[in-house]
Amino acid sequence: MAVPVTLQAWQAWANRPDPVPPVRLSAAARQALPSAAQLAYDAQRLAWLSADVVFDTDDVKALTRMVRVATVRNRVDSVTARRAIALSGASTLGKSTAVLHLGRRHDRAVRARQPAHPHGRDDALHPVVYVVVPAAATPKMLMHAICQGLDLPWTTHATTQFLTDAAIDTMTALRTSMVIVDEIHNLRTNRQVGAEAATALKLFAERLDATFVYAGIDLPRSELFTGEFSRQITGRIVVHQMLPYTFATRTQQGxxxxxxxxxxxxxxxxxxxxxxxxxxxxxxxxxTGGSLGTLRALLADAATEAILTHTERVTRNLLDATPTDRQADDLRTARDAAALPASVARRRGSGRASGAGGGSGG
Known part of the structure; x- marks a missing residue:
């Protein structure tokens, strides 16, 4: 399923049943199935390996608490700026997965609190809108993306103000209470158009009774949070930093x-x-460099190969033959390069010590 950047796509994703794992069969039990059933079982397992399964990690728990508090506080009628949440981290750590999961949970919770619709539907309620900021976004490009998320028709002749007003009116009518803005690092505030887009987003958020959840790469060091524009927003945003897992202490290893x-x-x-x-x-x-996303992808790719080749197990040899993403490869290469001089020095030191000892003994 593609990223749900329209109301229709979002609702289809939010309403989709949670994935259910296939029955775990032994090799003999699978072999006993008719050929067509074996193929169906394999297809079910392959689909499961790509399913949207979200672990309740410490990051997800912390973000859930932060969003819950901000959402409750933002329900109160107030003319002051509302609290927003930002999720920051490197790529492959699962930022988009986390905010989509939180948005889906919020969507279901809000709908569950509403009176039942006589026909089992409520087209006038859309609690969550998901927006992806385009690269090098201008104010108009940003508003186009928001209008796309609302399934609003627009033309190239529409002004930024017209798009903004249309989006505000639509979200108000749909009772939108959460707006997820992904790839927020694409707002380059050191350039005029980027700063104008960031200002447009700030003014847009101030006009909505909704909790804004932002996600992006390395936000504390991004232009949005370090430049002159940051003075306008950092006092309103609580940032949660996602970090790779570490493996130094016994606790971290556990x-x-x-x-x-x-x-x-x-x-x-x-x-x-x-x-x-x-x-x-x-x-x-x-x-994997301690990245959960890379770990899951590596194991899923290896398991897919094991199913396709009928070996049905993931071994060290299979993992060695399964590539990881480029970022993990680059991290490993840099780590190996950094460790190389020390190891060479140790070998050379060991060699000099042996030579000196040999000379002394002679």
């Missing part, structure tokens, strides 16, 4: 091992020994 085990539990393979990948937790940390 957290990572549990995460590997949770990801491994999602692999419905007929010959894979349960929790066997936890023995390779250190290796998996090195391959």
């Amino acid at each position: 957290v990572w091992v549990d995460l590997v085990a949770s990801c491994e539990d999602l692999l419905v393979l007929t010959r894979h020994p349960a929790r066997s990948l936890t023995a390779h937790a250190g290796y998996l940390f090195d391959r």
Whole structure:
């Protein structure tokens, strides 16, 4: 399913039943199925590997609390600026997944509080609007994206003010109470058009009785949060920083091992020994740089290969042959390069010590 950047797509995603894992069969039980049933079972497992399963990690829990508090506070009628939430972190850490999950949860909670519609639907209620900021956004491009999220028709001749007013009126009529703005780092406030777009978004948010949730890459160091414009917004936004997992202490290693085990539990393979990948937790940390998104992708890709080749288990050799994303590769390359001089120095030091000892003994 594509990113839900229209009302219709969002509602289809919000209403979609939560994914259910396939029944875990043994190799013998799968083999006993008719050929057509085997193919259907494999297709079900392959789809499950790409399902939107969100772990209740510490980041998700913290963000949930922050959004819940901000949403409750923002319900109060007030003419002052409302509290917003920003989720920051490197790519592949799961920012978009987290905010989409929170938006979906908010959507369902709001609809559950509403009186039942006589025909089982309420087209006049859309609690959440999801917007992706386009690269190098101008004010008009930004408003186009918002109007797209509202399924509003627009023409290239429409002015920014017209689009803004139309979006405000529509969100008010739809009783929108949460606006998710993803890829917010695309607002480059060190350029005039970027600063104008950021100002347009600020003014837009001030006119809506809604909680704004922003997500973007490395926001505390982005132009939006460090430039002159930051004085207008940083006092209104609570930032949660998502960080890669670490593997230095026993506690950190235990957290990572549990995460590997949770990801491994999602692999419905007929010959894979349960929790066997936890023995390779250190290796998996090195391959993924502590990124949950990269870990899940690596294991899912390996499990897909195991299903397609009928080997039905994920081994160290299979993981070695399964590529990771470019960012994880670059991190690993940089880490290896940084470690190389120290190891070379140790070898050279060891060699000099042996030579000196040999000379002394002679």
